[in-house]
Amino acid sequence: MSSLMLAISIVIALVFWGVPAWIASKAKPLGDKPYHWGVFIGIVTCIIGTVLVLSPYTINKRSAFVVTFFLVFGLPMILGGVGLIRRTKWGVVVFF
Numbered sequence: 820m821s822s823l824m825l826a827i828s829i830v831i832a833l834v835f836w837g838v839p840a841w842i843a844s845k846a847k848p849l850g851d852k853p854y855h856w857g858v859f860i861g862i863v864t865c866i867i868g869t870v871l872v873l874s875p876y877t878i879n880k881r882s883a884f885v886v887t888f889f890l891v892f893g894l895p896m897i898l899g900g901v902g903l904i905r906r907t908k909w910g911v912v913v914f915f
Contacts, residue, residue: 835866839858839859839862839863839866840859842858842859842862843856843857843858843859843862846858857903857904857906858903858904860900860903861899861900861901861902861903861904861910862900862904863900864896864897864899864900864903865896865897865900865901865904866900867896868892868893868894868895868896868897868899868900869893869897870893871889871892871893871896872889872890872893872894872897874889875889895913898910898913899913
């Protein structure tokens with residue numbers, strides 16, 4: 820692996836983990852507890868759900884089963900992540 824690829828990988832990792840962490844640190848705490856984890860987990864869950872929903876379209880020979888499989892797991896992840904970001908009860912239920 821060249822040093823350029825390593826540098827690009829580090830920048831991508833910092834953006835992928837750093838931006839949600841920064842946004843979560845600016846979020847208001849949950850009730851009287853000083854936790855900000857819900858926003859971070861919600862953002863990362865939405866990103867991973869989006870990747871799952873879009874990933875079958877990168878496969879040349881995809882079947883209806885593959886598309887359905889990724890939709891069944893990807894869409895609830897997106898919904899749960901949005902619910903966590905909005906701090907709703909259904910977001911926690913869908914997430915778990």
